Amino acid sequence: MDQDWRRRDFLALMGVGGVVFASGLGLTGCAGSAAATGATSAQAGGRRKAPGEDFFFLQLSDTHWGFKGPPNPQADVTLEKAVATINSVDVQPDFIVFTGDLTHTTDDAAERRARLARFKEIASTLKVKDVRFIPGEHDASLDRGDAYREAFGETHYAFDHKGVHFVALDNVSEASGVLGDAQLDWLASDLATVPEDQRVVVLAHRPLFDLYPAWDWSTKDGARAIEILNKRNDATVFYGHIHQENHHVTGKVAHHSARSLMFPLPAPGSQPKKGPLPWDPTSPDHGLGWRAVALKEGAPQITEIPWR
Numbered sequence: 001m002d003q004d005w006r007r008r009d010f011l012a013l014m015g016v017g018g019v020v021f022a023s024g025l026g027l028t029g030c031a032g033s034a035a036a037t038g039a040t041s042a043q044a045g046g047r048r049k050a051p052g053e054d055f056f057f058l059q060l061s062d063t064h065w066g067f068k069g070p071p072n073p074q075a076d077v078t079l080e081k082a083v084a085t086i087n088s089v090d091v092q093p094d095f096i097v098f099t100g101d102l103t104h105t106t107d108d109a110a111e112r113r114a115r116l117a118r119f120k121e122i123a124s125t126l127k128v129k130d131v132r133f134i135p136g137e138h139d140a141s142l143d144r145g146d147a148y149r150e151a152f153g154e155t156h157y158a159f160d161h162k163g164v165h166f167v168a169l170d171n172v173s174e175a176s177g178v179l180g181d182a183q184l185d186w187l188a189s190d191l192a193t194v195p196e197d198q199r200v201v202v203l204a205h206r207p208l209f210d211l212y213p214a215w216d217w218s219t220k221d222g223a224r225a226i227e228i229l230n231k232r233n234d235a236t237v238f239y240g241h242i243h244q245e246n247h248h249v250t251g252k253v254a255h256h257s258a259r260s261l262m263f264p265l266p267a268p269g270s271q272p273k274k275g276p277l278p279w280d281p282t283s284p285d286h287g288l289g290w291r292a293v294a295l296k297e298g299a300p301q302i303t304e305i306p307w308r
Contacts, residue, residue: 053162053163055093055094055161055162056093056094057093057094057095057096057097057161058086058093058095058096058097059096059097059098059099059203059238059258060082060096060097060098060099060258060261061098061099061100061101061205061239061240061241061258061259061260061261062099062100062101062136062240062241062243062258062259062260062261062262063078063079063098063101063102063103063119063260063261063262064101064103064104064138064260064261064262064263065079065102065103065104065115065118065119065122066103066104066106066111066115066118067104067262067263069276070278070279071262071263071276071277071278071279072262072263072276072279072286072288073279075262078261078262078288079119079122079261080122082261083122083123083125083126086126086127086128087125087126087127092127092128093128094128094130094161094162095128095130095131095132095161096126096128096130096131096132097131097132097133097134097168097203097238098123098131098132098133098134099134099136099203099204099205099238099239099240099258100134100135100136100137100138100139100172100204100205100240100241101136101137101138101139101205101240101241101260102116102119102133102135102136102138102139103115103116103119103138103139104138104262105137105138105141105142107142109143109147112139112142112143112147113147113150113151116139116147116148116150116151116152117151120151120152132159132168132203133152134155134156134168134169134170134203134204134205135148135152135155135170135172135173135205136172136205136240136241137172137175137177137205137206137216137241139172140155140170140172140173141172141173141174141175142175144173144174144175145170145172145173148173155170155173156168156169156170156183156186158190163198163199164198164199164200164201165191165194165198165199165200165201166200166201166202166203167187167190167191167200167201167202167203168202168203168204169183169187169202169203169204169208169225170183170205171204171205171206171208171219171222172205172206176220177206177216177218177219177220178219178220178221179219179221179222179224179225180221184221184224184225184228187225187228188228191228191229191231191232196232196233197233197234198234199234199235199236200229200232200234200235200236201235201236201237201238202225202229202235202236202237202238203237203238203239204219204237204238204239205239205240205241206218206219206222206239206241207219207222207239207241207242207246207248207255207257208222208223208225208226208237208239208250208255209222209223209226209248209250209255210222210223211242211246211248211268212268212269214269215268215269215274217241217242217268226250226251226253229252229253230250230251230252230253232252232253233252234252235252235253235254236253236254236255236256237253237254237255237256238256238257238258239255239256239257239258240257240258240260241257242257242265242268243259243260243262243263243264243265243276243287244257244259244260244264244265244267244287245257245258245259246268258289259287259288259289260288261288261289262288263276263277263279263287263288264276264277264286264287264288265277
């Protein structure tokens with residue numbers, strides 16, 4: 001991407017300055033806000049990739065449409081405001097992906113479908129029409145993804161974009177939080193058709209590794225997926241679920257979590273019980289945001305974008 005428009009339009013998208021951009025060294029790395037802790041190129045393996053066609057996409061996660069409560073007194077406008085902000089930027093991403101918990105959980109099946117429908121209606125107003133989705137446990141665990149599939153289609157799938165192979169996984173439809181044998185077999189078969197030197201990007205809701213199982217921040221058979229991914233020369237996972245930035249490496253695979261667009265959660269194990277952090281009216285971004293992922297010279301570069 002051209003440096004001038006990248007800086008101009010990302011800053012416009014964020015509405016603020018003070019953002020660290022990744023350098024165009026062609027190394028796998030990440031950059032976040034000044035307060036973020038990112039995995040360095042060396043931590044991610046320092047892999048150099050031949051230049052390819054540059055592009056960027058946006059990841060939004062954990063929008064929890066339908067949530068109401070003190071942790072976000074602006075819950076009814078947060079998603080629409082984010083959509084309006086993204087639409088206001090002249091240079092649009094190639095596509096946008098929502099990595100789960102599109103809606104907030106409800107035991108009422110009719111209300112679940114109504115929330116999914118309203119979320120889909122809001123997302124349809126995005127200027128970018130290539131918008132992709134995967135479910136979170138709030139969307140799918142109570143009915144094994146039935147309502148989600150009615151609204152958005154299959155819960156796992158693969159696609160290619162400008163030389164990058166993307167895989168969307170479903171580690172939420174089973175209440176036990178697993179991928180399952182069938183999906184793992186599908187993943188192995190899908191990647192067997194992809195050239196070894198082709199970059200693979202995985203989209204998931206839960207972390208595939210054991211970040212903090214006591215808080216359900218893991219995938220019980222995620223190690224099997226990581227074993228498959230570690231056979232690749234270059235694989236990166238982007239996920240949600242934990243409502244904060246976290247950067248981790250398992251073998252050759254780098255894992256990056258995204259902020260929530262509804263409320264932040266505490267750092268893993270930092271307090272006795274998991275729960276939304278209190279709304280801080282003095283915070284400039286309330287711990288919320290989304291991210292841009294740029295493929296620059298064949299390497300992913302991450303910019304965390306605070307919500308305003």
